Amino acid sequence: MADSAPQPNLAGSVTMRGEGMNRIETFVAAAFAFAVTMLVISVGSIPQSFEEFVLALKTIPAFAASFAVIVWIWHAHATWCRRYGLEDGMSIFLSSLLVFLVLIYIYPLRLMMQSLFHFLSDGALPFIFPLKTLEQARFMFTFYGIGFLCVGLNFIGLYRYALRRQEPLALSPYEVTEARYDVHVWVVAVCISLLSLILAWVLPAQWLSLAGFTYFLLFPCYTVLDNRHRKALAAIAVQD
Amino acid sequence: MADSAPQPNLAGSVTMRGEGMNRIETFVAAAFAFAVTMLVISVGSIPQSFEEFVLALKTIPAFAASFAVIVWIWHAHATWCRRYGLEDGMSIFLSSLLVFLVLIYIYPLRLMMQSLFHFLSDGALPFIFPLKTLEQARFMFTFYGIGFLCVGLNFIGLYRYALRRQEPLALSPYEVTEARYDVHVWVVAVCISLLSLILAWVLPAQWLSLAGFTYFLLFPCYTVLDNRHRKALAAIAVQD
Amino acid sequence: MADSAPQPNLAGSVTMRGEGMNRIETFVAAAFAFAVTMLVISVGSIPQSFEEFVLALKTIPAFAASFAVIVWIWHAHATWCRRYGLEDGMSIFLSSLLVFLVLIYIYPLRLMMQSLFHFLSDGALPFIFPLKTLEQARFMFTFYGIGFLCVGLNFIGLYRYALRRQEPLALSPYEVTEARYDVHVWVVAVCISLLSLILAWVLPAQWLSLAGFTYFLLFPCYTVLDNRHRKALAAIAVQD
Amino acid sequence: MADSAPQPNLAGSVTMRGEGMNRIETFVAAAFAFAVTMLVISVGSIPQSFEEFVLALKTIPAFAASFAVIVWIWHAHATWCRRYGLEDGMSIFLSSLLVFLVLIYIYPLRLMMQSLFHFLSDGALPFIFPLKTLEQARFMFTFYGIGFLCVGLNFIGLYRYALRRQEPLALSPYEVTEARYDVHVWVVAVCISLLSLILAWVLPAQWLSLAGFTYFLLFPCYTVLDNRHRKALAAIAVQD
Numbered sequence: 001m002a003d004s005a006p007q008p009n010l011a012g013s014v015t016m017r018g019e020g021m022n023r024i025e026t027f028v029a030a031a032f033a034f035a036v037t038m039l040v041i042s043v044g045s046i047p048q049s050f051e052e053f054v055l056a057l058k059t060i061p062a063f064a065a066s067f068a069v070i071v072w073i074w075h076a077h078a079t080w081c082r083r084y085g086l087e088d089g090m091s092i093f094l095s096s097l098l099v100f101l102v103l104i105y106i107y108p109l110r111l112m113m114q115s116l117f118h119f120l121s122d123g124a125l126p127f128i129f130p131l132k133t134l135e136q137a138r139f140m141f142t143f144y145g146i147g148f149l150c151v152g153l154n155f156i157g158l159y160r161y162a163l164r165r166q167e168p169l170a171l172s173p174y175e176v177t178e179a180r181y182d183v184h185v186w187v188v189a190v191c192i193s194l195l196s197l198i199l200a201w202v203l204p205a206q207w208l209s210l211a212g213f214t215y216f217l218l219f220p221c222y223t224v225l226d227n228r229h230r231k232a233l234a235a236i237a238v239q240d
Numbered sequence: 241m242a243d244s245a246p247q248p249n250l251a252g253s254v255t256m257r258g259e260g261m262n263r264i265e266t267f268v269a270a271a272f273a274f275a276v277t278m279l280v281i282s283v284g285s286i287p288q289s290f291e292e293f294v295l296a297l298k299t300i301p302a303f304a305a306s307f308a309v310i311v312w313i314w315h316a317h318a319t320w321c322r323r324y325g326l327e328d329g330m331s332i333f334l335s336s337l338l339v340f341l342v343l344i345y346i347y348p349l350r351l352m353m354q355s356l357f358h359f360l361s362d363g364a365l366p367f368i369f370p371l372k373t374l375e376q377a378r379f380m381f382t383f384y385g386i387g388f389l390c391v392g393l394n395f396i397g398l399y400r401y402a403l404r405r406q407e408p409l410a411l412s413p414y415e416v417t418e419a420r421y422d423v424h425v426w427v428v429a430v431c432i433s434l435l436s437l438i439l440a441w442v443l444p445a446q447w448l449s450l451a452g453f454t455y456f457l458l459f460p461c462y463t464v465l466d467n468r469h470r471k472a473l474a475a476i477a478v479q480d
Numbered sequence: 481m482a483d484s485a486p487q488p489n490l491a492g493s494v495t496m497r498g499e500g501m502n503r504i505e506t507f508v509a510a511a512f513a514f515a516v517t518m519l520v521i522s523v524g525s526i527p528q529s530f531e532e533f534v535l536a537l538k539t540i541p542a543f544a545a546s547f548a549v550i551v552w553i554w555h556a557h558a559t560w561c562r563r564y565g566l567e568d569g570m571s572i573f574l575s576s577l578l579v580f581l582v583l584i585y586i587y588p589l590r591l592m593m594q595s596l597f598h599f600l601s602d603g604a605l606p607f608i609f610p611l612k613t614l615e616q617a618r619f620m621f622t623f624y625g626i627g628f629l630c631v632g633l634n635f636i637g638l639y640r641y642a643l644r645r646q647e648p649l650a651l652s653p654y655e656v657t658e659a660r661y662d663v664h665v666w667v668v669a670v671c672i673s674l675l676s677l678i679l680a681w682v683l684p685a686q687w688l689s690l691a692g693f694t695y696f697l698l699f700p701c702y703t704v705l706d707n708r709h710r711k712a713l714a715a716i717a718v719q720d
Numbered sequence: 721m722a723d724s725a726p727q728p729n730l731a732g733s734v735t736m737r738g739e740g741m742n743r744i745e746t747f748v749a750a751a752f753a754f755a756v757t758m759l760v761i762s763v764g765s766i767p768q769s770f771e772e773f774v775l776a777l778k779t780i781p782a783f784a785a786s787f788a789v790i791v792w793i794w795h796a797h798a799t800w801c802r803r804y805g806l807e808d809g810m811s812i813f814l815s816s817l818l819v820f821l822v823l824i825y826i827y828p829l830r831l832m833m834q835s836l837f838h839f840l841s842d843g844a845l846p847f848i849f850p851l852k853t854l855e856q857a858r859f860m861f862t863f864y865g866i867g868f869l870c871v872g873l874n875f876i877g878l879y880r881y882a883l884r885r886q887e888p889l890a891l892s893p894y895e896v897t898e899a900r901y902d903v904h905v906w907v908v909a910v911c912i913s914l915l916s917l918i919l920a921w922v923l924p925a926q927w928l929s930l931a932g933f934t935y936f937l938l939f940p941c942y943t944v945l946d947n948r949h950r951k952a953l954a955a956i957a958v959q960d
Contacts, residue, residue: 023798026266026746030510030753033270033339037278038757040343050376053348057383060344067343071336078263082327087802096791103757103787104780108773136770143777266506270750273510277518277583290616293588297623300584307583311576318503322567506746513750513819517758520823527827530856537863540824547823551816558743562807 022087024095025078031099032074035106036067058125062113069109073102076155080182084162084169094161098154105147112144112212119209134205141200141211145193148215152190159183174236181229188221262327264335265318271339272314275346276307298365302353309349313342316395320422324402324409334401338394345387352384352452359449374445381440381451385433388455392430399423414476421469428461502567504575505558511579512554515586516547538605542593549589553582556635560662564642564649574641578634585627592624592692599689614685621680621691625673628695632670639663654716661709668701742807744815745798751819752794755826756787778845782833789829793822796875800902804882804889814881818874825867832864832932839929854925861920861931865913868935872910879903894956901949908941 040063077098118127131137159182162169166176192214199211317338358367371377399422402409406416436454443450520543527533557578598607611617639662642649646656676694683690797818838847851857879902882889886896912934919931 023745023749023802025263026749027753027794029263029266030270030750031757033267034274034754034757036339037271037274037343040346050371050379063344064340067336067340071332074267075332082263092791092795096787099753099756100784100787103759104783131770139770139774265503269503269506270510273507273579274514276579277511277514279583290611290619294619303584304580307576307580311572314507315572318507322503505743509743509746510750513747514754516819517751517754517823520826530851530859533828534859543824544820547816547820551812554747555812558747562743 022081022085024087024092025081028074028077028095028099032070032102035103036070039063039066039070039106039110055126059114061117061125062110065113065116066106066110069113070102070106073098073151077158080155080158080162083175083178084165086162086165086169090161091158094154094158098151101147101150101154105144105151108140108143108147112140116212134208137208138200141208142197145197145200145211148193149190149197152186152193155186156183156190159186174233177229177232177236181225181232184225184229185222188225189218192217192221262321262325264327264332265321268314268317268335268339272310272342275343276310279303279306279310279346279350295366299354301357301365302350305353305356306346306350310342310346313338313391317398320395320398320402323415323418324405326402326405326409330401331398334394334398338391341387341390341394345384345391348380348383348387352380356452374448377448378440381448382437385437385440385451388433389430389437392426392433395426396423396430399426414473417469417472417476421465421472424465425462428465429458432457432461502561502565504567504572505561508554508557508575508579512550512582515583516550519543519546519550519586519590535606539594541597541605542590545593545596546586546590549593550582550586553578553631557638560635560638560642563655563658564645566642566645566649570641571638574634574638578631581627581630581634585624585631588620588623588627592620596692614688617688618680621688622677625677625680625691628673629670629677632666632673635666636663636670639666654713657709657712657716661705661712664705664709665702668705669698672697672701742801742805744807744812745801748794748797748815748819752790752822755823756790759783759786759790759826759830775846779834781837781841781845782830785833785836786826786830789833790822790826793818793871797878800875800878800882803895803898804885806882806885806889810881811878814874814878818871821867821870821874825864825871828860828863828867832860836932854928857928858920861928862917865917865920865931868913869910869917872906872913875906876903876910879906894953897949897952897956901945901952904945904949905942908945909938912937912941 077095081095114125114127117125131140159179162171163176163179163183166179171179195217196211196214199214200208203210317335321335354365354367357365371380399419402411403416403419403423406419411419432454435457436451439451439454440448527536557575561575594605594607597605611620639659643651643656643659643663646659651659672694675697676691679691679694680688797815801815834845834847837845851860879899883891883896883899883903886899891899915937916931916934919934920928923930
């Protein structure tokens with residue numbers, strides 16, 4: 001409801017303070033659009049024969065999953081911009097940092113998704129990145145864990161910054177609840193990536209893939225969090 | 241008429257609810273702009289001699305046709321954004337899916353256009369993608385058919401979603417008729433791609449190219465549809 | 481003066497009807513920005529040694545000249561958008577066509593500028609595109625001539641379209657004069673490219689480079705045109 | 721304070737004349753977004769093995785530093801646009817020139833940062849660009865010095881242009897002080913690059929790296945400048 005078309009600021013709605021796009025958002029949108037395009041159109045690998053073409057098709061599931069993750073991050077940032085309309089030094093710093101993190105993680109993300117689909121399809125889908133030792137596999141999971149952790153901390157920073165500015169922004173109680181919910185969303189993401197990081201170093205070789213599957217815990221956690229959030233919003237609505 | 245510069249909301253006009261560009265549109269515009277640029281400026285193939293330059297020139301017709309298709313899809317999406325100004329979860333999901341589909345289909349589209357111009361020019365224009373067996377050719381037509389089908393279903397989804405929200409958007413009867421017309425436009429596209437898909441598997445080898453030429457049926461179908469639409473709009477204008 | 485910051489619509493000023501950027505402009509800006517970026521950052525040619533770096537530096541003058549031409553075209557289009565704010569079918573068609581022309585011409589433009597600086601620097605600046613026969617050189621000049629001709633015709637089309645819509649746009653006499661001036665600007669560009677085209681085929685080998693230098697006629701022609709235009713505007717101001 | 725969310729124009733605040741993004745900014749944002757993306761996603765170097773991946777990770781510090789410099793320049797330009805909202809010929813010329821300078825310097829910047837981190841990490845971080853002679857090293861520092869000098873002169877030009885237009889823009893005394901401060905910021909940058917340029921040619925081989933470390937003088941200089949600026953602003957606030 002909070003995310004639909006602009007509405008008057010009733011109790012139970014979020015005022016969109018950043019209706020017009022600002023400079024950060026255009027910069028972020030262009031960088032993200034460019035990044036996802038590069039994910040697909042790998043210039044060096046335009047298929048030159050039918051066989052290469054079929055091989056390229058087999059990377060579509062991994063691409064789709066990576067694309068979804070990037071769009072999720074972009075959307076989370078766009079929602080933040082739209083709600084608070086902040087364009088000051090800290091907002092620009094955190095937004096630039098987010099672009100930086102995404103740019104660094106874009107190819108590794110695709111790699112991880114390829115390994116996931118390689119695993120799920122029992123080898124039918126390709127994975128072109130041979131890991132030779134157990135330590136290399138542990139390193140990869142560590143690298144992804146740190147990346148996801150940083151993205152999570154970045155969003156916690158963005159929402160906490162908005163909460164710290166709740167007076168000049170004149171956030172309603174409803175909006176404060178909304179912002180706190182978003183902090184919790186990303187705290188969960190940070191906890192799960194910490195869990196994955198630990199598992200990447202304590203699990204024996206045959207269970208190591210669990211360090212990757214840990215991220216699927218996001219789905220049940222977010223369902224629980226979302227239910228609790230709806231109840232909290234309902235309680236505020238009753239108060240008014 | 242509905243598509244010209246903003247007008248007051250008289251009977252027979254469409255209110256532009258999304259005059260200011262929103263985040264989805266900037267993201268989509270940047271991704272599409274990047275995609276068409278990549279179509280032309282294939283980094284790996286900057287001509288280094290006069291002969292290569294002339295060869296590059298011969299791909300211009302196929303590029304022009306692919307460019308026109310991408311701009312058509314972009315324009316269809318931009319019109320949808322401008323009319324309804326929706327920026328909620330479903331709009332972002334469907335718009336991202338569209339970007340995803342276009343990015344996957346951009347090089348194959350160019351390939352198909354090259355094969356078309358290779359055929360039409362009786363071999364004077366180049367086609368650098370050898371298909372060796374009949375099954376490979378059937379596969380290519382199937383792949384394109386599915387892609388075009390998905391783009392069509394995506395637009396049907398976008399317009400049906402706008403129609404489902406006609407109350408909060410306060411669509412006028414004129415605008416409802418307009419939205420339904422756009423659903424029909426894409427239903428026709430879906431039917432034609434289904435026909436092409438069937439032909440790709442039932443036609444004998446010597447007639448297989450008809451599976452590709454099926455898409456030219458779009459032109460007469462759209463002429464008929466457009467005429468019927470004008471009459472429907474005239475009928476509404478009379479009622480007022 | 482017409483081109484400076486927004487002013488109230490006094491006699492002698494131009495109303496900016498497209499203050500907010502529309503979809504075409506974002507698409508065009510992204511495509512042009514990407515195109516100029518690709519001009520410089522030729523992915524395949526990141527210098528790997530000091531010698532390659534120095535060679536790359538020698539292409540800067542040609543890059544600067546190409547960059548200036550692209551920015552000129554982009555600026556001319558942005559001015560048109562800003563003045564008339566048109567976003568209908570014909571505007572999108574002509575704007576897309578302009579993007580298409582620029583994308584096709586971006587690498588050849590750089591090539592032509594390289595040959596110019598190679599010539600002006602008496603061989604000190606590099607030109608990596610050997611032309612072996614006289615016919616090849618004539619072909620190159622013809623190709624550039626046609627491209628510049630098409631860009632010119634495209635802009636004539638854009639301004640004539642704005643003039644045809646002068647009633648719904650409510651153009652003032654001042655603005656009509658301004659639009660007509662811009663038509664003349666591009667008619668001059670078209671005439672000069674026609675002259676270059678003719679020279680490319682009638683000049684003997686030793687004078688062929690004159691077909692390229694013809695484009696420098698733009699500078700004196702625009703000075704004359706600009707003076708006449710100022711007088712015409714002064715005459716309108718007197719009438720009011 | 722001047723850089724935070726829009727505020728009413730009290731004494732001690734800056735009116736944002738360019739709240740809506742204009743065409744130059746979108747063009748600049750898109751070009752810069754592409755440029756930073758290209759910095760990371762070097763198409764030709766997608767890691768194909770674990771060893772290449774680890775090597776790619778080692779370039780992250782140099783990338784982060786280059787990214788920060790580009791974002792700094794972009795932000796400085798975006799702030800200028802937002803404060804003065806100028807979109808005339810001179811603004812477009814200076815903004816285009818800035819894009820041009822950044823595009824030329826983007827890979828060399830990364831190179832210089834690599835050499836810095838190579839030096840700081842005592843060779844643990846890679847530097848893939850062998851300089852063989854002392855003259856080559858002097859040349860590189862000269863090249864960077866000139867580039868930074870040009871960026872600084874460009875910004876001095878932008879702020880001086882805004883000051884020259886202070887009457888039509890109706891700049892308050894507070895805003896004039898603010899603009900003058902920004903001129904000083906870039907005069908310092910120009911002086912430091914001049915100092916680096918001189919050092920690059922007078923220092924003996926063993927001290928040559930000091931020509932690069934000269935740029936770290938920016939940090940203390942900006943601290944001093946910022947303190948003086950705060951006092952000047954306080955003095956104005958007292959006058960009101």
